[in-house]
Amino acid sequence: MSIAFLFPGQGSQMPGMLHALPDHPAVTRTLDEVSEYLNMDIRELDSEEALRSSVSVQLALLACGVSMARALIEEGVKPEAVAGLSVGAFAAATLCGVISLSDAVRLVRQRAEMMVRLYPSGYGLAAIVGLSEIQVSRLVEEAYSAQAPVYVGNINAPRQIVVAGSDEGIRKVLEAARKNGARKSEALHVSVPSHCPLLEPVAVALRESLEKMQLQSPNYVYVGNVNARTLRTPDAIAEDLASNVAHGVRWYDSVTVLEELGCHLFLEMPPGHVLTQLAKESVPSVPALALGESSLEHALRIVARYSN
Template identity: 50%
Template sequence: MSIAFLFPGQGSQQPNMLHHLPEHPAVQETLHEANEVLHDDILRWDSAEALQSTIAVQVALLVAGVAAARALQAEGVQPDMVAGHSVGAFGAAVTANALTFRDALSLVKLRGELMERAYPHGYGMGVVLGIEERKLSQIVANHFTNDAPVYIANLNSPKQITISGSVHGIETVLALAREEGASRAELLKNVRVPSHCVLMKSVSFELRKAMESISFQKPHIPYAANRTARPLRDPEAIKEDLALSVSHPVRWHEAICVLFELGTQLFVEMPPKHVLTHLAQQAFPCRRALSLADSGMRTICIVAERIKEKH
């Protein structure tokens, strides 16, 4: 295996992200398909005002990721494996052909609605850099309260970890993390729900119920799981990961380690930003990592062709 497509999650969104996608027929077809499913113009979903909604954020990220992946594939850049961070996992599942884009749109819209409804205000996420999981877990455990719960959420790298829960509790933990030497500890202002912790258990339950009526297929390429960080090839296992990951930590660093161990030479991140690209570069400086947002279609196509020729 040589090329892995990476799909970013909530927190990566930015205004007009869908308007800045590559000008490509595959992108236009994907936007049109989204319009048909949503019965709305998807290009209305990425304004600064619209992105105040968790629903719009998650749907827009799915559309951006799938549209970009389809454009790259149309130009001959075929992934050998996929991984998606949080809601990005749905785009990864679509690209692996485990799930149709139409079904993914319906599920992601429902996911956003359930998350927003469960915790409409007072909850969110924070990020801590420069402290390892063990120390941060101790801080969280020592200052946990039922009135202001906080949990370890995403393990993005050995020293980049997100926490999830009540804003009041998160701010307490962030302050303590700074005292313990964190190089950065701040609230994620563009994430308004407590993702990837037990607070989202009811969302996982409802998602799993909704998935019972949706057909999942055996993926054409391996899908790296959020919850277990294992490469999945079974459709039922992918269904379970998509449902349960919203209430469990994302083991992202372990997931990209799996991609590396399976022989990935080039990591390609779908729009709109480059967060996952930087994480891959930090973890594996001996491998190439490019974001479509920064490098553009042409550069990625050239690099991918060279890598395929070598392998």
């Protein structure tokens, strides 16, 4: 059967997520490998205090996703395709073999540190549920100002839109969204304005870093963030990794592409279940399982059941 591995992004983190990973040789090796590259134990970055830092969050998410995916592959579960939301794309590209884990650690740390340095406070993300992309775009246009910029960010589902920018700009959009009938509108646990033009300097720096790295052809189909298309060359995937930080992620379209590729089961790497919930809403015909809320043994049984 065709399986897609999904890798979540910032906002899905939770304390203890690295310690909750299964006791599996691939997990231990991966966490040790990341720790060696960082010159510190990555397991120290999943405490509640550590996760207040976007740098810790993004590095822990990378380690979490790659560890679980490698464990699944060692147990015989190989994906047809991979997709990662935001920083999750780096785990997806690592699993594809396009970038090495050491380079992924370098890139993610560079990405997160630059984001925090550019916008240490006063910026972030928020989610609006119940309004269309057209409706949210209109509210963003009305709320935007040079002093309080705000942008449409991710399209997670037809009526689940993320906005990015200044706290003041986001506040205006959320207030307007409630008045226009949004079922839910709230700030997310992300302290940087991801996926909007404010982070173009980060994209430029990542491109420069990627140009100096040795990239390989992908072992699996990689579905991109920015254009939600299958990307099959190292250069195309590198551009997606660099540019997604400054562009909105069309996640709903990405999941739809995975379904069209013939993927019959979605496995979401830990932590959390955000991508599983989105998949069930967007493509309910494809079963989805969040590994962060299931044991490895249960996941293997699910795979075996759908394979028969």
